[in-house]
Amino acid sequence: MFCISTEAARPFGKAALSFEFEGEPVAAFEGQTVAQALVAANRGACRTMPVSGSARAPYCLMGVCFDCLVTIDGRQNQQACLAPVRADMRVTMQRGERLLDIDIDDEKEVRHD
Amino acid sequence: MIEDAITARYDTLIVGAGPAGLTAAASLAEKGLRVAVIDEQVAPGGQIYRAVGASPLPERSILGDDYWHGETLVRRFARSGATLLAQTTVWQVDRLEQDGLRVAVSCAGETRLLFASQLLLATGAQERPVPVPGWTRPGVMTVGAAQVLLKTTGAVPQSATVLAGCGPLLWLYAAQVLRAGGRIDALLDTTPRLQKRSAARHLFDFLRSDYLLKGLSLMAEVRRGVKVIAGVASFAATGGVDGPATAVEYTLQDRTRGHLPVDTLLIHQGVVPNVNLSNALGCTHEWNERQCCWQPVVDEWLQSSHADVFIAGDGCGIGGARAAEAQGELAALQIAHRAGGCSAAQRDAAAGDVRRALTRALRGRAFFETLYRPSDAMRIPAGDTLVCRCEEVSAQQVVDAARVGCSGPNQLKAFLRCGMGPCQGRLCGITVGELLARENGLAMHEVGYYTLRFPTKPLSLAEIAALPSTEAGERAVVTA
Numbered sequence: 397m398f399c400i401s402t403e404a405a406r407p408f409g410k411a412a413l414s415f416e417f418e419g420e421p422v423a424a425f426e427g428q429t430v431a432q433a434l435v436a437a438n439r440g441a442c443r444t445m446p447v448s449g450s451a452r453a454p455y456c457l458m459g460v461c462f463d464c465l466v467t468i469d470g471r472q473n474q475q476a477c478l479a480p481v482r483a484d485m486r487v488t489m490q491r492g493e494r495l496l497d498i499d500i501d502d503e504k505e506v507r508h509d
Numbered sequence: 510m511i512e513d514a515i516t517a518r519y520d521t522l523i524v525g526a527g528p529a530g531l532t533a534a535a536s537l538a539e540k541g542l543r544v545a546v547i548d549e550q551v552a553p554g555g556q557i558y559r560a561v562g563a564s565p566l567p568e569r570s571i572l573g574d575d576y577w578h579g580e581t582l583v584r585r586f587a588r589s590g591a592t593l594l595a596q597t598t599v600w601q602v603d604r605l606e607q608d609g610l611r612v613a614v615s616c617a618g619e620t621r622l623l624f625a626s627q628l629l630l631a632t633g634a635q636e637r638p639v640p641v642p643g644w645t646r647p648g649v650m651t652v653g654a655a656q657v658l659l660k661t662t663g664a665v666p667q668s669a670t671v672l673a674g675c676g677p678l679l680w681l682y683a684a685q686v687l688r689a690g691g692r693i694d695a696l697l698d699t700t701p702r703l704q705k706r707s708a709a710r711h712l713f714d715f716l717r718s719d720y721l722l723k724g725l726s727l728m729a730e731v732r733r734g735v736k737v738i739a740g741v742a743s744f745a746a747t748g749g750v751d752g753p754a755t756a757v758e759y760t761l762q763d764r765t766r767g768h769l770p771v772d773t774l775l776i777h778q779g780v781v782p783n784v785n786l787s788n789a790l791g792c793t794h795e796w797n798e799r800q801c802c803w804q805p806v807v808d809e810w811l812q813s814s815h816a817d818v819f820i821a822g823d824g825c826g827i828g829g830a831r832a833a834e835a836q837g838e839l840a841a842l843q844i845a846h847r848a849g850g851c852s853a854a855q856r857d858a859a860a861g862d863v864r865r866a867l868t869r870a871l872r873g874r875a876f877f878e879t880l881y882r883p884s885d886a887m888r889i890p891a892g893d894t895l896v897c898r899c900e901e902v903s904a905q906q907v908v909d910a911a912r913v914g915c916s917g918p919n920q921l922k923a924f925l926r927c928g929m930g931p932c933q934g935r936l937c938g939i940t941v942g943e944l945l946a947r948e949n950g951l952a953m954h955e956v957g958y959y960t961l962r963f964p965t966k967p968l969s970l971a972e973i974a975a976l977p978s979t980e981a982g983e984r985a986v987v988t989a
Contacts, residue, residue, distance in 0.1 A: 397666065397667055397668035397772050397773065398655075398658060398664040398665065398666055398667065398773070399664060399665070399667040400565075400662065400663050400664050401663055401664065401665045401689040401690050401691060410563075410565075427551070427560075427563055427661070428661065428662055429661075432657070432658055432661055432662050432664075433662075435650075435654075435658060435664070436658065436662050436664045440647050440648075440753060441647045441753075445901060447900060447901040448751070448901050449751075450645070450751040450901075451647055451751060451752075451753075452645060452647065453647035453648065453650075453753075454650065454654065455645075455649070455650055455651060455654060455898075456635070456636060456650075456651050456653065456654050456936075457650070457651075457653070457654035457657040457658065458556055458635065458636075458653065458654065458657060459549050460635045460636075460783075460932065460935050460936065461898065461932055461935070461936055462899060462930070462931040462932045462967075463645075463898065465931070471618070473931070473967065473969075478549055478550075478596070478598075480551055480596070
């Protein structure tokens with residue numbers, strides 16, 4: 397479990413904000429990436445794998461491993477470690493492979509094989 | 510910020526805003542060349558100087574003087590007039606038939622084409638894969654990832670945490686966590702004991718280097734606050750089926766076993782060059798046996814096998830941040846010379862001091878490269894242990910493929926999809942090569958590496974569709 401070190405860190409000179417992950421608020425501050433905020437908030441898994449369905453959490457935080465793929469404001473397959481947090485962004489887990497959206501307005505989705 | 514950049518061609522494009530890229534960019538801009546640095550992160554510094562201009566840690570002793578040296582580089586870069594294209598990913602580079610290169614980038618979902626006559630890849634290092642049982646479980650991260658979290662967010666582990674692996678970063682991060690008031694229950698050191706003997710022949714240079722005192726005081730500092738378990742032969746992250754890691758189980762070289770409960774297991778086996786762009790560009794690479802990694806072949810000016818492509822910093826062979834800085838400067842001198850910005854005499858005169866700095870920065874590294882060379886057990890897994898994290902391919906599957914005649918990493922893609930997931934081999938390429946080499950009784954240069962193709966990062970169809978597809982279209986975009 398990671399915590400902001402209260403002895404050492406003063407990140408709160410930066411604007412505090414909140415975004416949504418899986419329908420629940422996550423506290424963050426400006427300048428963080430989504431993956432950093434999720435790890436610092438101990439949110440655990442952020443995606444499931446297309447092959448086995450097993451859960452994954454951010455692993456490298458440097459843009460290399462792609463284990464932090466999430467859906468951000470409807471855009472699938474986003475690397476959470478490269479996406480800066482924004483207030484009110486809606487983040488959900490990337491579940492399995494990405495789905496091909498035919499018509500988002502009608503909420504019709506077709507499984508991409 | 511890309512909007513105004515697009516209408517211009519650059520003399521030089523640089524990929525990566527770490528020590529090599531920042532130094533080269535500043536040096537070239539100071540010589541009057543038009544230069545832009547492309548980087549995926551929000552701010553310059555690379556991974557080593559991550560968030561150096563916006564640190565949440567006011568107490569400078571936590572990260573140490575070596576980290577804060579990055580401020581000097583960022584300041585010089587900011588003054589130089591070079592452009593930074595932040596939060597921008599390079600996904601394709603084409604060497605055009607007429608002179609020059611075309612670089613396709615993506616920024617916030619939008620694609621652009623940039624043009625330059627010369628290219629410097631300063632893409633740095635990535636952490637070596639650590640294919641141990643359970644390394645894909647939530648709760649297992651790299652030490653480098655945890656250090657990024659400290660640099661950017663000021664967060665440190667506060668519950669049951671174990672560090673496992675080998676290499677200088679393990680000790681540096683442990684010391685930084687202690688200074689920041691965090692918790693580390695144990696450090697499992699997998700450094701093979703026998704290597705102390707073979708490292709000893711490099712001792713003379715190490716004793717004369719800056720690394721000796723730093724290394725000794727760092728290790729002493731960590732030992733005062735953390736239980737160090739040496740001689741670890743192997744370890745695994747364990748827990749429920751597909752669940753988060755709840756314990757680390759380890760076996761010592763004398764076969765003694767132990768286990769520790771964990772919420773967080775941080776693993777590390779050194780760093781390797783990030784070769785995806787240089788490989789996709791077709792630059793010649795060679796296997797570095799001491800560092801167990803592929804690296805592009807460059808000359809004394811950091812020029813690759815393509816005359817217009819330079820590669821400086823850890824991306825051309827692991828040498829550390831100070832060496833990267835010197836290499837960035839040397840590459841800039843040759844790039845400027847080729848662009849007509851300085852004579853051969855001016856270039857050579859300026860290079861003298863830089864080469865001396867490079868020699869000083871590299872002195873002593875042979876000692877700890879030999880000492881901290883990851884053991885075979887840590888590099889070459891067996892059984893069910895996953896090798897390819899993306900496509901979830903196990904070591905046994907790779908071995909079985911080799912036994913039915915799979916000859917190399919590229920054929921293995923067809924057998925198992927190994928290396929074909931979104932990370933494009935970054936976290937399995939070296940492991941797969943070493944498994945195939947051992948199974949087929951071949952040397953690494955005979956096995957080779959994945960032939961990587963552009964795009965080097967996944968793209969959406971919309972991003973590709975947004976690109977101009979004809980010469981006329983490209984001209985329209987470039988002159989718009």
